[in-house]
Amino acid sequence: MSGTQVLIALAYLVAAVLFILGLKHLSSPKGARNGNFIAALGMVVALAATVPLLHFTRAGVTIIVIGLVIGTVVGTVGARMVHMTAIPQMVALFNGVGGGAAALVAVSELLRLGTHAPLAESFPSVFSIVIGSVSFAGSAVAFAKLQELMTGTPITYPRQQVVNGLIAVAIVVFALAVLLIASVPLTFVPLMLLALVLGVAFVLPIGGADMPVVISLLNACTGLAVAASGFTLNNFALIVAGTLVGASGSLLTKLMSDAMGRSISNILFGAFGQVQKAAVGASGAVARSVRSASAEDLGTLLAYSQRVIIVPGYGLAVAQAQHAARELADALEKRGVDVEYAIHPVAGRMPGHMNVLLAEANVPYEQLKEMDQINDDFKNADVALIVGANDVVNPAARNTPGSPIYGMPILNADQAKNIIFMKRSMRPGFAGIDNELMFEPKTVMFFGDAKDSLTKLVSAVKAA
């Protein structure tokens, strides 16, 4: 080992330690931002240490410079311009490109290794191509669903599992062909295409509400694909960082599905859609009436309450209504009303998403209450004001064993003395099921865009 090699190895070690420290800090609220910075520093160290390893061709220098410039511009602009509400799909996108990069690196390695690559190098490449491509295509579909470029409802068709199974079998066949017969474009290009198809087919039947879990899983997958590339390239930094992400990402996926009260397999394998049909069939499509009221009436109700709990949901996020919600809270507080926000762990589209949005609107930290803190207080509240939330207050989670969301912890909004349910329409939430709460006698529906409705309520409260 030459001196340079020792230095490079040590720098990679430093980078690995920085990644681990970064992750450690990222998982506690105090040091989270520093954690991200530490991890970024680790990245800089790893990249700098790689430079002496590069043997440039003329074309190599050019494409690296071009790639770095384009990637930096796209990444920075994308990350800076995106609305806070669109963060989940942005993460999906950044995850997807990472997976794509891993797959392309593996393709390039197979080309270099030639027809009879040693198994120790070709196997990780094949793994990286498959997993990286699945992650790329799956993330693209997740992005499209969250960005509402396509429907967020599960897309199902007959024999879907069989079709997916066949694609998976075909992938195994081509993978074996690459490994045992010949690693030539004729074998690994179809492999890559099939993996892309599988990525799409895998995410299509999963509903928009479950995308965070899917993205987290694909994130872990990309990590493993990167680690596999590390085996092919014999690069310590790739192995360690990729594996760290693969392991912590898998655990995070489990934590997220736990927070939703569901199992990972339940989320991934379309059980949601199937149970839902049964539940709808049982309750039947009976047209039931709901109460609705004018902004003036509701403004008076709110203004003369003692205690109001706002339950924000994704509807608030899409309507960019977090500032309007804060205005309403301010107007109410001016009149001496106690206002708090009840944040469900999966409010918004990702765990913690709602906290970020409300923090952006400068809602004081003390007013944000987590589910466990506030659930016993709903019975003392005069009004539960539900803004664009649905499934997280659906009593079916408590009362209806056949319901797809049965067992999910919910906010006890139904225990408040009055319930104002602000919604765009009677359309069911992401889970695609009716909410009994809307039909309760003490519930008043207030239809419209969350931002407009809140603004109307603000003036009604001021006038009351």
Add this chain to the structure above:
Amino acid sequence: MNQLLDEVTFFVLAVFIGFEVISKVPTILHTPLMSGTNAIHGIILVGALLIAAGADTPVNVALGLVAVTLATTNVVGGFVVTDRMLEMFKGRQPAKPTGTPLSPSGRGPGRGA
């Protein structure tokens, strides 16, 4: 063979560290943590650089260019978007008087890429 053994060792140990290091995460940090780990797997940029530097055929040039571009987007976008999320959390710490009205927000990490 020796090298492969070393690599498998690193891999296995890293799996355990990955599990251990985030054992307890409050729900509010799930999204930033996902985004942060997402940025870290952008380390594939190291691999992309290794294959791009020596590119000599048109196919390799194309592969290298796309791989470096995608990986750089992953790294830079990942760290910047995570920082943006966490910036929000800082704003609501009530007891910290250090918060001058406008923090230098242009100082996103990941610029080193």
